[in-house]
Amino acid sequence: xxxxxxxxxxxxxxxxxxxxxxxxxxxxxxxxxxxxxxxxxxxxxxxxxxxxxxxxxxxxxxxxxxxxxxxxxxxxxxxxxxxxxxxxxxxxxxxxxxxxxxxxxxxxxxxxxxxxxxxxxxxxxxxxxxxxxxxxxxxxx
Amino acid sequence: xxxxxxxxxxxxxxxxxxxxxxxxxxxxxxxxxxxxxxxxxxxxxxxxxxxxxxxxxxxxxxxxxxxxxxxxxxxxxxxxxxxxxxxxxxxxxxxxxxxxxxxxxxxxxxxxxxxxxxxxxxxxxxxxxxxxxxxxxxxxxxxxxxxxxxxxxxxxxxxxxxxxxxxxxxxxxxxxxxxxxxxxxxxxxxxxxxxxxxxxxxxxxxxxxxxxxxxxxxxxxxxxxxxxxxxxxxxxxxxxxxxxxxxxxxxxxxxxxxxxxxxxxxxxxxxxxxxxxxxxxxxxxxxxxxxxxxxxxxxxxxxxxxxx
Numbered sequence: 208x209x210x211x212x213x214x215x216x217x218x219x220x221x222x223x224x225x226x227x228x229x230x231x232x233x234x235x236x237x238x239x240x241x242x243x244x245x246x247x248x249x250x251x252x253x254x255x256x257x258x259x260x261x262x263x264x265x266x267x268x269x270x271x272x273x274x275x276x277x278x279x280x281x282x283x284x285x286x287x288x289x290x291x292x293x294x295x296x297x298x299x300x301x302x303x304x305x306x307x308x309x310x311x312x313x314x315x316x317x318x319x320x321x322x323x324x325x326x327x328x329x330x331x332x333x334x335x336x337x338x339x340x341x342x343x344x345x346x347x348x
Numbered sequence: 349x350x351x352x353x354x355x356x357x358x359x360x361x362x363x364x365x366x367x368x369x370x371x372x373x374x375x376x377x378x379x380x381x382x383x384x385x386x387x388x389x390x391x392x393x394x395x396x397x398x399x400x401x402x403x404x405x406x407x408x409x410x411x412x413x414x415x416x417x418x419x420x421x422x423x424x425x426x427x428x429x430x431x432x433x434x435x436x437x438x439x440x441x442x443x444x445x446x447x448x449x450x451x452x453x454x455x456x457x458x459x460x461x462x463x464x465x466x467x468x469x470x471x472x473x474x475x476x477x478x479x480x481x482x483x484x485x486x487x488x489x490x491x492x493x494x495x496x497x498x499x500x501x502x503x504x505x506x507x508x509x510x511x512x513x514x515x516x517x518x519x520x521x522x523x524x525x526x527x528x529x530x531x532x533x534x535x536x537x538x539x540x541x542x543x544x545x546x547x548x549x550x551x552x553x554x555x556x557x558x559x560x561x562x563x564x565x566x567x568x569x570x571x572x573x574x575x576x577x578x579x580x581x582x583x584x585x586x587x588x589x590x591x592x593x594x595x596x597x598x599x600x601x602x603x604x605x606x607x608x609x610x611x612x613x614x615x616x617x618x619x620x621x622x623x624x625x626x627x628x629x630x631x632x633x634x635x636x637x638x639x640x641x642x643x644x645x646x647x648x649x650x651x652x653x654x655x656x
Contacts, residue, residue: 240511248511249413251518266410268570270420270563271631292625301615301625314622321608321631322566324410324573345416347423 230255230338239280246276246344254329254339261334271322276344277315283337287311293326401525410573411537414457417544422464424560426551433458434655439477446586449532450654452481453539468500490520534577546651549644565633568601593650600646605634
């Protein structure tokens with residue numbers, strides 16, 4: 208009986224460890240990198256959410272006269288990564304959910320006209336727990 | 349029955365061993381294939397400063413990327429000038445963790461500068477130095493010298509070289525913060541930023557370029573992020589001199605004003621389904637010639653001290 212319980216616990220550990228490893232940044236990185244096209248890669252952020260932490264926030268420094276591409280990819284079925292971009296005063300600039308057309312986009316281009324710290328808030332559609340990635344690339348305007 | 353039980357126990361031991369290997373293999377937190385933590389003297393140095401990797405990453409991410417800063421220099425039209433870089437032979441002079449980490453950042457920025465001007469052969473020499481210093485800091489595993497060497501043989505691979513270099517530094521920094529060695533990561537970033545600022549200052553001195561001058565002024569905001577990093581580590585013995593130096597730079601920037609006028613953003617979806625946001629904010633940098641000259645002087649002094 209004890210052995211059965213032990214086996215059950217080990218199985219649970221195995222399932223949880225496999226579950227953890229499924230959110231691999233490297234795999235997502237290669238799948239998302241193509242979306243940057245001819246933008247120069249600057250940073251990547253892993254978006255791993257759960258019920259306690261459905262939102263993640265990242266800081267990034269953006270420079271005036273550069274165009275930035277924020278590209279997202281998800282490995283969670285039917286759940287896209289959504290990003291909100293805020294300025295240094297935490298005022299929303301835009302979201303990758305385009306309300307007028309009820310559309311989720313996976314690439315945002317931001318033409319930056321003032322240098323400083325910006326905030327990227329990332330989460331999965333419906334605040335679902337899951338895994339994804341956000342990449343930032345730049346190009347001169 | 350007893351025989352079966354013994355057999356089952358044997359299977360259990362084998363199974364548990366496999367599970368343990370998988371468990372620790374999968375728990376490596378940044379997908380870099382490194383199993384377990386590296387505990388060395390560097391960890392001991394950090395014993396007095398405890399800061400979560402999330403908080404530290406948040407602060408470090410707010411420091412401008414050296415790739416972008418060197419790209420700004422290149423697009424200003426300035427000629428390539430090798431004399432502005434930290435000579436590669438200096439790398440043998442660095443032995444303390446402080447000097448190693450700071451100069452890892454400095455060489456990283458120099459590498460970015462070389463890549464922006466497509467000096468792939470020279471960039472490879474700097475990568476060799478970066479790898480050497482990173483090895484001494486026990487983070488050399490993030491720099492794939494052989495792949496970079498292969499790529500550097502063709503200038504058309506410059507985008508791949510920039511991508512791999514940027515990613516290597518990112519992985520290294522994430523790893524360092526997760527391994528409670530964030531102070532090393534902070535020093536690398538500060539070294540990289542000072543070098544990029546110094547390159548901008550030195551080129552501005554030669555070219556008197558308005559764009560570059562504005563970029564130097566804008567760094568007041570970046571400097572406040574550097575100060576935030578230093579506030580975390582101000583009690584750390586490794587940061588003692590740096591805190592004093594950055595304070596001098598903060599003073600030099602005191603009169604610089606960044607005036608931002610908010611405008612209405614224009615958001616559209618283009619024919620490829622891509623969202624395009626055009627910001628209509630405007631930014632003006634107010635900085636006197638005396639202030640600029642002082643910033644250039646102080647930056648040069650700090651940077652020369654760091655590479656010595």
